[in-house]
Amino acid sequence: MPQVAVAALAIGGEAVGAAIVSTSIATFATTTIVGQLLMGVALTEISRALAPTPKVKSGVQSTVTMTEAQPESFIVGKYATAGWLAAPFMTHGTNNEYLTQVIELSGASGCALSRVKIGSEWVTLGPDDGSGYGQPVVAGTYVDANGVTQTASTYAGVAWVKFYDGTQTVADPMLVSTYGSDPNRPWSSNMIGTGICYVIMTFKYDRQVMSSVPKCLFELDGIKLYDPRLDSTVGGTGSQRWGTPSTYTTTENPMVIAYNILRGITVGADTWGGECTAADLPLSNWFAAMNACDATVTNPDTTTEAAYRCGLEVTLDSKPADVLDAIKACCSAEFAETGGIFTVRVGAPAVASWSFTDDDVVITSPDQLTPFPGLDKTYNAISADYPDPASFYANKSAPLRTDTTYQTADGGRYLNAKVNFKACPFPNQVQRLQKALLLDDRRFLQHQVTLPPDAAVLAPLDSVSWTSAINGYTAKTFEVVQVMDDLATGCQVVQLRERDSSDYAFVVGDYLSSTSGGVTVTIAPPAQVLASWAAVGVTVPDSLGLRDLSALKVSWADPGTADVQAILIEVEDSAGTLISSSLYNNVANGFAIITDGIVGGNSYQVRGKIVPYSARATAWSAWLPVTAPTVTYPATSPAPTFWDAVTALEAAAATGGILPVATLPASSTVDGQVVMKLPEILLYKWDMATTTWVPINSTITAGQVITSMLAAGAVTTDKISALAITATLIAAGAVTADKISVTDLSAISANLGSISVDNAHIGNAAVDTLKIAGQSATIALYSGQTVSIPAGNTTNFAYGNFTMPDAGEVIIFPQIDVSQSLGSTSSGNFTIRIYIDVTLLFQQSYTSTPPGSGGSYTLSAHYAERVQVYAGAGAHSVFIQVYAGTVASVSASGSLVTLVSMR
Numbered sequence: 001m002p003q004v005a006v007a008a009l010a011i012g013g014e015a016v017g018a019a020i021v022s023t024s025i026a027t028f029a030t031t032t033i034v035g036q037l038l039m040g041v042a043l044t045e046i047s048r049a050l051a052p053t054p055k056v057k058s059g060v061q062s063t064v065t066m067t068e069a070q071p072e073s074f075i076v077g078k079y080a081t082a083g084w085l086a087a088p089f090m091t092h093g094t095n096n097e098y099l100t101q102v103i104e105l106s107g108a109s110g111c112a113l114s115r116v117k118i119g120s121e122w123v124t125l126g127p128d129d130g131s132g133y134g135q136p137v138v139a140g141t142y143v144d145a146n147g148v149t150q151t152a153s154t155y156a157g158v159a160w161v162k163f164y165d166g167t168q169t170v171a172d173p174m175l176v177s178t179y180g181s182d183p184n185r186p187w188s189s190n191m192i193g194t195g196i197c198y199v200i201m202t203f204k205y206d207r208q209v210m211s212s213v214p215k216c217l218f219e220l221d222g223i224k225l226y227d228p229r230l231d232s233t234v235g236g237t238g239s240q241r242w243g244t245p246s247t248y249t250t251t252e253n254p255m256v257i258a259y260n261i262l263r264g265i266t267v268g269a270d271t272w273g274g275e276c277t278a279a280d281l282p283l284s285n286w287f288a289a290m291n292a293c294d295a296t297v298t299n300p301d302t303t304t305e306a307a308y309r310c311g312l313e314v315t316l317d318s319k320p321a322d323v324l325d326a327i328k329a330c331c332s333a334e335f336a337e338t339g340g341i342f343t344v345r346v347g348a349p350a351v352a353s354w355s356f357t358d359d360d361v362v363i364t365s366p367d368q369l370t371p372f373p374g375l376d377k378t379y380n381a382i383s384a385d386y387p388d389p390a391s392f393y394a395n396k397s398a399p400l401r402t403d404t405t406y407q408t409a410d411g412g413r414y415l416n417a418k419v420n421f422k423a424c425p426f427p428n429q430v431q432r433l434q435k436a437l438l439l440d441d442r443r444f445l446q447h448q449v450t451l452p453p454d455a456a457v458l459a460p461l462d463s464v465s466w467t468s469a470i471n472g473y474t475a476k477t478f479e480v481v482q483v484m485d486d487l488a489t490g491c492q493v494v495q496l497r498e499r500d501s502s503d504y505a506f507v508v509g510d511y512l513s514s515t516s517g518g519v520t521v522t523i524a525p526p527a528q529v530l531a532s533w534a535a536v537g538v539t540v541p542d543s544l545g546l547r548d549l550s551a552l553k554v555s556w557a558d559p560g561t562a563d564v565q566a567i568l569i570e571v572e573d574s575a576g577t578l579i580s581s582s583l584y585n586n587v588a589n590g591f592a593i594i595t596d597g598i599v600g601g602n603s604y605q606v607r608g609k610i611v612p613y614s615a616r617a618t619a620w621s622a623w624l625p626v627t628a629p630t631v632t633y634p635a636t637s638p639a640p641t642f643w644d645a646v647t648a649l650e651a652a653a654a655t656g657g658i659l660p661v662a663t664l665p666a667s668s669t670v671d672g673q674v675v676m677k678l679p680e681i682l683l684y685k686w687d688m689a690t691t692t693w694v695p696i697n698s699t700i701t702a703g704q705v706i707t708s709m710l711a712a713g714a715v716t717t718d719k720i721s722a723l724a725i726t727a728t729l730i731a732a733g734a735v736t737a738d739k740i741s742v743t744d745l746s747a748i749s750a751n752l753g754s755i756s757v758d759n760a761h762i763g764n765a766a767v768d769t770l771k772i773a774g775q776s777a778t779i780a781l782y783s784g785q786t787v788s789i790p791a792g793n794t795t796n797f798a799y800g801n802f803t804m805p806d807a808g809e810v811i812i813f814p815q816i817d818v819s820q821s822l823g824s825t826s827s828g829n830f831t832i833r834i835y836i837d838v839t840l841l842f843q844q845s846y847t848s849t850p851p852g853s854g855g856s857y858t859l860s861a862h863y864a865e866r867v868q869v870y871a872g873a874g875a876h877s878v879f880i881q882v883y884a885g886t887v888a889s890v891s892a893s894g895s896l897v898t899l900v901s902m903r
Contacts, residue, residue: 072107074267075222077252077311078114079425080393081105082217086198087185089213092178099203099213102175106197107316108267109166110224112250113199117217117392118155125161132174133202134162139526158209160202166195175200195268208616217392222311224248225260228283229290235283242278254310254331254423255289255346261320261327262342273320276342285343292346293331299428300511307432308332308346311387312423323423330424332436332504336460345461347436348501349479352465354458356451362491365450369471372444379417380406382438386421386430393425399512401434406442417441427514432506439503446497447478453490458483463499477501527617528610530567532557535606535626540593550600550628555591559610566611569594572623574603583611601630658683664693781878786893789884798896799879804871810836812867814880816894818846819860822887825850828859829885834867836878841867 075081083103090100105111115122124140137159162172171189179187201216226248230238240247245266251257262281264273293308308331314323328335333346361367372378381402388396400416407414419437421430451458458464462480466473478496485492534555539548554569566583571594573579579597586592598604605625610618659675664684671688674696684693781800789795798816814834822828827850834842848859878898884890 071315071317072267073313073315074106074108074265075111075220075311075313076225076257077222077254077309077423078219079222079311079313079387080117080217080219080389081313082215083199086193087187090179090182090185090187093204097205099205100175100178101201101203101213101216102198103201103216103218104193104196104198105218105220106166106223107195108223108265109195109197110222110245110248110250111165111197112221113161113163114219114221116161116199116219118159119214121154123153123155123159129160131160132177133160134200136160154209155203155214158204158206159214160200162200162202164193164196164198164200166193166197168192168194172200208614219389219393221250222252223265224250225256225265226263227251227253227256227290228259229287234278235287252306252309252311253290253293254308254327254333255286255293255344257310258324258327258333258335258344259286259290261324267316272314272316280340281342289333289344289346297432297506298508300508302508305426305428307429309426309429310423311425326423329419330421330429330433332433332440334461338459343459343461348504349477349499350461350463352463352475352477354455354462355465355467355475356455357467358470360451360455362450362452365491365493366448367450368448370444370446375410375413375415378410379415379438379441380410381414381416382434382441383416383418384421384430384434385418386427387425388427389425390427395420396427398427398430398434399514401431401438401512403438406438428511431511431514435506435510436504440499443498443500443503445478446495448493448495450486451492451494453492455483455492455494456485456490458492458494464494464496466496527619528559528561528612529619530556530559530608530610530621533608533621533624535624537627537629538593539629539631540595548631549595550598550631552594552598552604552606552626552628553591554594554606554608554624556608558590559587561612563612563614563616564610565613567592568609568611569606570608571597571604571606574605579604598628600628603627667691781896781898786891788889788891789882790889791884792886794881794883795892796879796881797892798894799877800896800898801875801877802898803875804873807870807872810869810871810876810898812836812841812869812878813864813897814842814867814894815864815896816880816882816892817860817862818882818890818892819858820885820888820890821856821858822848822850823856824853826887828887830859830861830890831883831885832861832863833881833883834878835881836869836871837876839869841869 073081083105086102086104090102092098092100116125117123118137122140123137125135126138128134129136136157137153137155139153139156162174164172169192171187171192175187175191176189179185180189197220199218203210203213224245226240226242227236228234228240228242229236230240230249231242232238233241240249242263259281260273262274262276263278264271264275266272293306295307296304297307298304310327310330312323312326324335327333328344331346332348333344336343336345381400383400384398385395386398387393402414417437421433424430424433458480460480460482464478464480465475466478467475477499479499480494481497482495483492484494532555536553538551538553540551541547542549552571556567564587566585567587568581568583569592570581571579580594582592582594582596584592594606603625604627605623607621607623609620612618657674659673660678661675662678664675664677668686671686673686675684675686675693676682677684683696685696686692687694781798781802785797787795787797789797798814804810812834816832818830818832820828820830828848829846831843831845833840842863842865844861844863846859846861848857851857878896880894880896882890882892
């Protein structure tokens with residue numbers, strides 16, 4: 001009779017991996033285990049961890065990939081990736097000061113962006129600033145070398161992050177508006193990225209920060225997965241439903257992730273994973289494993305975390321079996337398959353479900369014992385590598401876990417096992433796994449015994465209790481590795497391995513000092529601020545030492561660095577208006593006196609800022625309120641003789657001078673004082689007897705104004721009342737042209753009657769552009785020429801000169817036709833330029849691509865546009881220039897007209 005075996009699976013072999021990908025679960029079960037019930041198959045956890053599994057890469061992808069040759073990937077749990085460039089670098093802005101990167105992070109939707117590393121720091125992101133670039137990098141906190149918490153960021157103000165989780169339905173508006181018309185790589189509205197998690201990185205060039213494009217790393221909470229514990233239809237509690245991804249949640253639970261892999265994960269239109277059915281994964285067993293992962297443990301700093309978590313970037317060329325190997329290693333798990341049913345155990349062995357003694361062992365069947373392995377498979381120390389988030393997910397070594405008692409037992413030999421926890425970016429969890437692996441590996445005993453038929457209830461991963469006088473066991477725990485049913489007798493051939501749940505007990509004192517986070521993080525120092533910034537109101541003498549001025553005195557402490565060029569000081573009034581902004585180069589002086597714009601008795605506020613020689617960051621001090629002191633005139637009381645002289649001068653001015661006033665004073669102390677009232681320019685004299693201001697020469701008597709007293713153009717029509725000047729009052733020849741304002745000729749235009757201005761009355765060159773309204777005179781500079789220009793030559797073929805009497809606008813109307821005859825395989829090119837003097841007003845280049853067939857063709861262009869330019873007074877030249885390129889000669893014809901407008 002053939003034997004049928006079931007066994008716990010050490011997933012990781014090539015055959016197993018291939019089977020998981022296949023649709024046949026039977027293939028998965030039968031191609032690796034049946035018929036292999038041999039001693040040594042019951043591997044310890046260290047032995048399984050040391051088994052080669054090269055298909056799952058170790059460590060994070062830290063450099064963005066610029067090719068589509070790499071396989072698609074997605075994130076499970078919490079992990080980081082540099083992603084793949086979805087497009088080449090793009091730039092925009094003045095002088096291309098902005099750089100845009102579009103980076104794919106996951107080929108499956110549902111990830112959430114946890115944090116971003118730029119350069120050598122995890123940056124802090126502020127809220128979306130409305131710029132279209134997403135969230136700006138803002139100043140965050142870090143602890144400096146002295147243990148002091150500082151606030152800074154190298155990339156604050158020059159970097160933005162925008163993340164899409166794959167559920168987007170439209171293209172990014174910024175990419176479309178900024179690069180939609182790019183001539184080489186336009187970003188169209190159908191470039192949405194549905195189903196793909198991607199990020200847009202925008203950098204603004206900064207000479208100090210952007211010496212090169214900074215490398216970025218993105219930590220993600222992985223894709224959303226189905227947790228049957230949250231599905232009320234299968235015995236859980238909650239609204240999750242298998243096959244409805246919108247109900248799924250992000251998880252770090254290794255067994256939830258493993259469950260989804262075995263059932264299949266949807267990536268785009270495909271399914272990646274084992275394609276097990278729900279019936280193949282008994283939920284009572286899987287719920288227990290998932291809950292074991294979520295059990296709470298205490299960290300060295302007394303915080304708590306889940307006992308087992310997982311994080312990994314999975315590429316689609318990885319075999320699911322290899323990924324399951326990496327996942328089970330991070331939670332001390334083991335899988336088993338019995339008749340197509342997959343079960344799992346996490347951490348410590350299960351409570352014994354079956355007990356037996358020596359009397360239950362069938363002595364007629366072989367009984368094999370392996371008391372200990374060979375020295376090459378014995379370990380008393382364990383080292384481990386893992387992706388360390390504090391080191392930007394680079395592979396780091398956990399503290400070495402050793403046991404001196406084991407070393408003594410091994411003859412003083414140091415026997416180290418080095419493992420790699422590829423899916424465990426959690427340093428405290430790695431230490432707990434190390435201890436469990438080391439202790440479990442010392443459980444050497446392995447038995448193969450034959451038990452009676454009632455042992456048929458046993459399955460791989462069950463625990464049994466064995467009391468044996470022969471072996472000296474008292475209720476000793478063993479885990480079932482394999483069970484083989486002898487169909488002829490009904491007896492069960494069972495392979496057992498020694499286990500002990502105490503190996504998985506871990507207390508805070510078991511943690512070893514860790515060197516996690518060994519990366520040196522370079523963060524720009526915080527912006528320097530002036531120390532001891534102070535301001536007071538003071539009075540200072542003027543430059544002659546005659547009176548005091550109201551002023552502000554600001555002071556500061558020594559900035560303490562040679563990289564200080566000056567101190568910039570700003571003063572605002574109480575309304576917030578900037579009064580002054582000045583640089584003070586005498587930094588060592590420690591203070592500055594400000595008098596410009598300062599009015600005594602007014603309130604101000606002042607602030608200061610270091611101006612360095614370099615481009616390092618400095619920041620403004622706080623605004624300080626200050627009041628300028630009131631100054632009483634004269635404040636410094638100069639010699640009395642000076643002020644006596646001033647008083648005498650004022651008295652002399654009152655009697656001998658003319659005082660301009662806007663309104664007449666109420667009175668004067670000086671009889672005969674003369675004032676001039678503005679803007680009328682009327683003179684008044686103070687009459688002490690009548691105590692009134694008397695107009696001076698307010699009327700003109702006959703003959704008082706004579707010809708010699710009138711300036712040319714002084715008598716205008718608005719100065720003469722109607723009919724005030726009659727013929728009897730004007731002597732013959734008294735009114736000459738120089739006595740009449742040119743502007744007033746219009747006043748007598750109505751009296752010209754039918755008199756016209758003909759050519760005889762216009763002097764030569766009397767009418768120039770100054771006399772002609774704007775845009776009413778044209779100058780035909782050139783017209784009517786056709787030229788042939790040889791290849792590689794430039795010809796100024798339409799040109800002319802004109803003179804501007806004064807500076808003004810020039811409007812040029814060029815018209816040009818250029819053509820170039822070409823063969824069917826020739827590329828054509830020529831350039832049209834328009835100049836005024838040496839200034840290029842217009843340039844356009846024309847090129848063509850040969851059709852390759854169909855005979856010769858012609859590249860031609862017609863240009864006729866208005867060009868407006870400002871020109872100074874004097875002579876100018878205008879010309880049209882054609883460059884024939886280096887392929888074939890061109891034929892050009894055209895004209896040139898200029899309109900001069902003095903505006």
